[in-house]
């Protein structure tokens with residue numbers, strides 16, 4: 001009985017020595033099993049990196065990179081406007097600029113709502129170019145402010161790109177709307193102007 005007790009005690013002492021010896025140095029991680037898992041070979045984002053000429057791990061985005069968002073409205077607003085205000089820019093927008101939105105019920109009703117806030121004063125409820133501002137000015141003196149009707153020969157066939165371009169830079173007596181309306185909102189309005197073209 002005594003012998004067994006002693007053996008057990010010796011055993012416990014040996015095991016505890018093995019364990020406590022690991023913790024002699026508090027900063028030492030002790031025995032490292034598979035050190036690859038402790039010291040990843042990958043560089044951390046802020047770390048210096050000899051593999052790149054500029055020595056950075058986190059590389060700068062290439063020039064012309066467009067910020068990406070999973071929010072579709074933001075994505076559309078981030079896209080830079082590639083057409084200039086010169087006649088050549090306008091000609092390109094007329095042909096190549098397309099509405100990135102779907103004509104959903106929401107986009108159509110938002111287009112109408114925004115049109116009635118921003119455009120109706122000159123273009124009128126039905127897009128006949130007879131808004132309240134125009135009426136007042138015409139009654140006083142013709143400032144040449146009257147816009148043509150959207151369903152007139154001049155405007156009934158203009159493309160979605162041309163409609164957007166008019167809001168981007170303005171035209172003649174019409175000011176630009178790029179700072180008041182986001183690109184997303186302007187595309188919603190385009191749908192409504194197209195409805196008025198068909199009237």
Ligand code: HEC
Nearest residue numbers: 118119122145146147148162163166171172173174177189
């Ligand atoms: C201050 C009055 C005024 C307001 C407000 C106004 N417009 Fe105009 N708009 C005009 C006039 C004037 C023209 C004619 C410009 C010209 O051809 O010289 C015009 C022309 C246009 C054209 C034809 C462009 C072309 O290429 O011939 C479109 C499309 C248009 N406007 C859309 C809009 C939309 C959409 C809004 C609202 C976001 C708006 N306008 C707000 C006065 C206005």
